[in-house]
Amino acid sequence: MIIIDEERIFKEIENKNPASVSLNGPDGILPQVQETAMRISEKFGIPAYVLADTTWGTCDLNTNGSKVLGAEIQFNIGHTINTESLEENLVLIDAFDDVEFDSVAKKCPEILKGKTISLVTDSQHLHQIDKVEKILTDNGIKVKIGKGKGQLNDGQVFGCEFYPASQLKKEVDAYVFLGQSNFHAAGIALSTNLPTYILDPYFNEVREITEFAQKLKKQASLAIYKAAEAKTFGVIVGLKEGQLSKVFALKIKKELEKAGKKVQLFGLTDITNDRLQNLKGIDAFVQVACPRISTDNQFDKPVLSTPQANALLKILRNESIEEYLEIPHWL
Numbered sequence: 001m002i003i004i005d006e007e008r009i010f011k012e013i014e015n016k017n018p019a020s021v022s023l024n025g026p027d028g029i030l031p032q033v034q035e036t037a038m039r040i041s042e043k044f045g046i047p048a049y050v051l052a053d054t055t056w057g058t059c060d061l062n063t064n065g066s067k068v069l070g071a072e073i074q075f076n077i078g079h080t081i082n083t084e085s086l087e088e089n090l091v092l093i094d095a096f097d098d099v100e101f102d103s104v105a106k107k108c109p110e111i112l113k114g115k116t117i118s119l120v121t122d123s124q125h126l127h128q129i130d131k132v133e134k135i136l137t138d139n140g141i142k143v144k145i146g147k148g149k150g151q152l153n154d155g156q157v158f159g160c161e162f163y164p165a166s167q168l169k170k171e172v173d174a175y176v177f178l179g180q181s182n183f184h185a186a187g188i189a190l191s192t193n194l195p196t197y198i199l200d201p202y203f204n205e206v207r208e209i210t211e212f213a214q215k216l217k218k219q220a221s222l223a224i225y226k227a228a229e230a231k232t233f234g235v236i237v238g239l240k241e242g243q244l245s246k247v248f249a250l251k252i253k254k255e256l257e258k259a260g261k262k263v264q265l266f267g268l269t270d271i272t273n274d275r276l277q278n279l280k281g282i283d284a285f286v287q288v289a290c291p292r293i294s295t296d297n298q299f300d301k302p303v304l305s306t307p308q309a310n311a312l313l314k315i316l317r318n319e320s321i322e323e324y325l326e327i328p329h330w331l
Contacts (some may be wrong), residue, residue: 059242238289
């Protein structure tokens with residue numbers, strides 16, 4: 001069950017006495033966010049808006065939506081990072097999953113006994129990492145936990161940021177991800193090129209994600225080579241507050257034009273195949289909003305992320321693109 005730090009939310013409201021607030025969080029915890037919003041309204045007698053658009057992380061908080069509604073405080077729930085706020089009137093609230101890993105962790109020695117592994121997880125399971133480390137260590141597995149960097153805490157990864165994993169790549173045999181998220185675990189596998197396992201406490205199973213990750217890499221690489229044949233490109237700047245990479249967009253435009261390509265600039269909030277179908281005369285796209293849009297979704301035309309775009313430029317210069325995803329941050 002997801003547990004939201006409502007005590008902190010209530011304390012913020014008591015201290016600041018806002019006329020209204022807004023709340024949002026990842027899709028998987030929206031029912032709990034709804035319940036918290038109802039309790040706020042009942043306790044304080046103020047409107048509590050649930051921003052129900054998808055939020056993928058601290059790059060995608062929808063603070064603009066909160067401002068349009070006139071909410072004086074926005075509570076973003078479940079994107080735990082090593083700071084409490086990124087801007088004024090935005091408060092980051094922890095949410096933890098109280099599911100236990102004891103049973104599934106004890107299955108690990110069957111697969112990884114005698115190995116050295118790096119233990120990693122996402123925001124919802126970060127509080128369990130020390131407990132699982134002890135279980136694995138007691139059962140003959142050597143465990144290392146990478147240090148946090150940027151917004152990341154020790155042992156924590158985002159879908160596009162892997163510093164605690166990448167820094168240990170030469171010191172471990174494999175990675176073990178706590179949780180159920182193929183999304184996060186595949187990113188670890190791709191950024192390190194090492195075997196990666198998921199400890200799934202919900203199905204009580206240990207499963208390897210490496211093969212799935214390699215399929216994503218194959219698709220991503222194929223898109224790069226298809227894009228190399230394109231004559232016209234659309235370069236897309238994300239319009240979400242944390243995805244506004246205009247500098248790289250203009251850089252890639254300049255480099256593609258140097259290579260003889262015709263380039264047009266676009267701005268999009270949500271980059272989907274349906275939206276791109278409305279844009280005519282474009283052979284391939286580069287989007288600088290979120291790298292996982294390109295690796296995890298299907299498009300009719302090549303849609304490259306920042307790492308893929310860098311690899312494309314290398315191909316156009318007749319350079320090797322080996323290890324183009326093996327970097328700690330895909331932006």
